[in-house]
Amino acid sequence: MSDPLDAQIVPPPSTSGVPLENGGTSSSRQEPTGLSASSSKLNGHVPNGTSEQTQIIDDDKKFTPDLAAQIERWGFRNAGFNYNIVAVFGSQSTGKSTLLNRLFGTTFDVMDETKRQQTTKGIWMCRGEGMGVMVMDVEGTDGRERGEDQDFERKSALFSLASSEVMIINLWEHQIGLYQGANLGLLKTVLEVNLGLFGKRVQGGPQSRTLLLFVIRDHTHVTPLSNLQNTLTADLTRIWDSLLKPPALEHTQLSDYFDLSFTTLPHKILEAQRFEDEVALLRERFTMKGREDYLFKDVYHKRIPADGVALYMEHIWEQVQTNKDLDLPTQQELLAQFRCDEISTTALTEFNQQAKSQKRTIEAGRVIEGLGGLMRDWRDQALARYDRDASRYHQGVYSRKRLDMHATIASTLSPLFLGQLKNLHKACLSAFKSALHAALDHDGYNFAEVVDKARSNYETKFQEGAKEACIEEKEWSWEDDMGLLREEMANVADICRKDETKKMVNLIERNFKKQISEPVDVALNKAAPDMWDRVLGAFKQSLDNAKSSYLNKAKTFNCTEDENAIALWSLYQRAWLALRAKIDEQAADNAILGKLRSHFEERFRYDDQGVPRVWQPDDDIDGEFRKAKEQTLALVPLYSKISPVDLSLEYTPPPPPPNTTGSSALEEDFDFPSSLIIFSESKCLDITARFRRDADAYYVEAKRSTVSSIAQVPYWMYGVMVVLGWNEAMLVLFNPLYFMMSLLMATAAYVTAKLGLTGPLLQLSKTMAGEIQQQATNRLREHFSQPVLERPIHGQSIRATTSTNPTTTTGDYFDTDAAKGRAQHVEGENSAFVGQ
């Protein structure tokens, strides 16, 4: 018999002697040459467990619950089929136990010579010493203790036949030929129960045979073995023929079920040595597998794995006890089911612990590296454990239970696989996002390339991880998850693309604003009829630049034509609004008034060469004022609307592309025609009025400046001063004190000049003088800004509403003529003041 696990079974240690009756040992008793070696060779895979005997069926016909444990103690737990069972059958006190102890080194009790009463009650079992044999000592038949009760005899025969490979029939030589003495009744029982037991299987051909080994004791050599053998064979055949067989078995032969073997042993006491020698030779037939007359042939084996023997025997005995039909195949199947379940449960317990160890990690959302390998290991280990123990049982049951076990394993591992897929999915998606953002943080990326690279990278990672974890290729699948991941990555890329497109448009818009800022400032600050031509020219130029930079970048974004159309449309709108914002900045109230004022000043306060004018009393201030004012006021309508002189420069925004609804917030607010108007009509009037007030103030100031020039000190006054101050000068020159002081001052002036301090001193003096002048001017202005009526001036009064400060004017606007009249009043006042 071959078993893949045989090699793992530890060989039993050799023994120096075999136990004799009642547990004694005989060191004098020699094992036949080569026995130890051969038995070790034969049963090397079975550990040499204890030879302690156990009563498997007691006097009350009860089966022991301890057999399984005992078999394990004997070391047969993992022996598989590498064991043999032998039973002995025969009349009471015919030396059965003695024979077994001698043959197998067992420790069965032997009858006490002095009492001559039954020793073996029920059925006992013991492990053969140094060999993988379970030996059954069956209660003797014809026992006076059981009297006419042959029930146990029958049952024990049935039980022995169902379990053992070799049944030793033990009988005295002198019993042969006698009906009772030769145990013919016993033999009849054996054959009868055999029919009931194995008869059913004859229809399909006998599958298991049993060896009946006749051991003829106290052989005197008077009758040769061959004669005894013939007699016994004839008796058996006769009994077989006389049996009432079921019709289907009518023509079956004894040899269909049994092999017969015969041997003799001399008298144990009279020929002690020969007895021992013969026993040793017989023992070799049990232990030396290579011998031709080896007794434990494979064909006799009942094919019950060692770990199931106890259970099998228990079931058999239960059936026998309840007088039920003993159907061995069914029993074997039942046993297989029971044992396969047990083995599977044991294997699954360890498997479940292994699977549970990784469950938490998966539930925590982490990906377990090499989970597939782990799961494969757990599964294979569990199946291997199951195969090792269960494959020896009924093949149908074994395969069926294996499938069940496989399904259980798959269903236990499935949540781990699904969890791993989920975690893998999440991890890949998040890594994809990070990779995308990391790549986009660098300048000069190609969006399409970045997305393709990241997508293929994480698709491959997911695929590899999923494939690795998918250990049930037929039942589990990951392709749907892969599809989902692809979709989600596409969505992420799409969102990212839109964000990046927005960023790009914003950047282009910023650049656009920078580009148009200066040309617009320059054009609007220098008002000219072609002012808008220059603004729109710069706008179009910048817009073309913006469009080409968008299209260049958009190529790498894989944008569709529609998306490009929408983005460009939005860009045009934003560009136009940016231009409008820039214009609004330049056309704000104060800014536009400033522009008008400076335009007016350029023309009114400076001459044609750009030199500031010093108004002389005979200058045509009114004419210049009117001219400059009209020219400036002509700018207001120019500023009020964007309208180029060259119509080709007119800008018309492109129509919105189809399907743009909701795509841009600008769409609803954007009204291009009204955006061309910078000032409304009322605003124009307002600006005009405000400018006029400013211009009037300039006019008044110009007029006043002529008065100031008239008020200058005449040159002859200096001559008068010299004449009148002559005496004082002489006084200084001729007075030593004054002279010394003058000399000191002159020296100080010289030193100052030499030290280069003249400049700072002059500057200081100038500043001081300027400050004094300023103070004086302010005082004078304050004085003149009071209503004339409040001042002690003769002459006629003027209206109290006038003021020199244009910004504080609160009265009605007055036109040029009114200003002229008012200036004349002021002029009169100033003359009066100077006169004073």
Ligand SMILES: Nc1nc2c(ncn2[C@@H]2O[C@H](COP(=O)(O)OP(=O)(O)OP(=O)(O)O)[C@@H](O)[C@H]2O)c(=O)[nH]1
């Ligand atoms: N004449 C003779 N006596 C033997 C032989 N072998 C054993 N005996 C004796 O027969 C007696 C019964 O021996 P057991 O071995 O107890 O016989 P048994 O058949 O096991 O007896 P039970 O278990 O009571 O049925 C003992 O006194 C033995 O010494 C033998 O070969 N020849």
